[in-house]
Amino acid sequence: MKVKVKDIAKAAGVSPTTVSLVLNNRPSRIAEDTKEHILRVAREMQFQKESEIDFSEFKKVKTLGMVVPDVMSSFYHRLAEETSRHAFYQEYTVFQCYTNDDIQCFYMAVEGLMAKNVDGIIIIPPRTMDKENVKLLKSLQKSGVPMVLLDRAAYAVFCDFVTADNKHGGRIATEYLIKHGHNGIGCLVGEANVYTSRKRVEGYREALAAAKIPFDKDLVYYGNYDIESGRAGMEILWEKGVTAVVAGNDLMAYGVYLFAKEHHLSIPGDLSVIGYDNTELCGLMDVPLTSVDQNTDTMASKAVEVLLRRIEEPAADEPEPARNYYFTPYVVERDSVGVMNQSSAKRSEMR
Known part of the structure; x- marks a missing residue:
């Protein structure tokens, strides 16, 4: 049962108004020992203060998932940052999962993002893509969650792919x-x-x-x-x-x-x-x-653009075929x- 202010007031032997003033840290003449007593009772009763923000006023939060193989790589760190920035401009929040090129972490990251019901996923595959990993990505495709591969291709996985040449x-x-x-x-x-x-x-x-x-x-x-x-x-x-x-x-x-x-x-x-x-x-x-x-910024921008187009395109009997997008590096x-x-x-x- 949810603990209310009046419950704390009854347990502490004070008025609900006194409890409210203390919990909201409002100016008052309440003695310090009384404040400490009220706070202690609140902690013991595991009271949780309600947020002052009315989340019902917000629209549905649009989210993307991103699986990144190496947290120590400056290149991947920058690529992830640029992807989040471009997604933010389109009112999407990106959940980033770093896997350290570990296959088990890769599994958990993909399954976790699907459980979070993200609108689409950008994946940089791990270095080692065996048959089981390919099977996971194909299962992701069959689930209907739009997916884009970024930087690294995955053998026998056919979806939109964005990379440098x-x-x-x-x-x-x-x-x-x-x-x-x-x-x-x-x-x-x-x-x-x-x-x-x-x-x-x-x-x-x-x-x-x-x-x-x-x-x-x-x-x-x-x-x-x-x-x-x-x-x-x-x-x-x-x-x-x-x-x-x-x-x-x-x-x-x-x-x-x-x-x-x-x-x-x-x-x-x-x-x-x-x-x-x-x-x-x-x-x-x-x-x-x-x-x-x-051309990291351009790659990130294109990955977001392609994924959002897949997310927002109307359902069709014959969707647009998957494409490869290559960008030209320079010295x-x-x-x-x-x-x-x-x-x-x-x-x-x-x-």
Whole structure:
């Protein structure tokens, strides 16, 4: 039974008016020990003060869900922020779930958002998408909840997909290093089964082929898109004679910087580096990092636009087919890429 002011007044041996003044912290001449007594009785009776806001006046709150794989990634953090901002402009609130690329967390996040009856869901899939994960996403589609995949594709899941052109990004990053005279170019990316990794390596290979530079699979290192992967990968690639490296993201690039510092190498004198994502980290490094920008704001805006169109479109026997939306990344120049010098040229010839 809900505890009322008069119940507290009876238990405390005071008037309902006195209780009301104390609970609402109104000015009065009530003695401090009486106030403490009333508050203690209220706590013991588990009194819950009613909100002063009349929520009945509000329209139905429109909500979206968003599943994000990595809370530590500046890129995903910014992508989530931009998505929420664009949704807010359209009077939608976004519930964000960070899964740390954990499959169990991914399951719980999707099921939790469905239980909350959100109007639509934006999903950045985890790195590992097995048959069970695909089955979950297909079940989500069958439930009728509109869904958009963002940044990463999911094999055999056909729905609207918004991403940067990762192949183009890998290509322009590699071309930028080639333009500066490098031909011993390594590539650091995430796991081989991740969509963004595969596409960026494809772009890397295309740029090498266009410049008539032989592709060497041993110069591609597959890691985890984290700092330690960048450092460990660079250790291996340096032994193979590379003079420049395309890093899969700015965190991996930072790992390259740590390797260079440990081995007393100069960036860009001894080693040129280009990152990916153009995060705030680029300007914080000792040598500002040249990086590929993925057009994060545009991607977020399009994901919200496409999802809201699915939510608000009238029911139809033949709905509009799912589409892929690609956005063109571009290089943001800073100071981490230099022209290949003589010592670097000799290293490259030693390969």
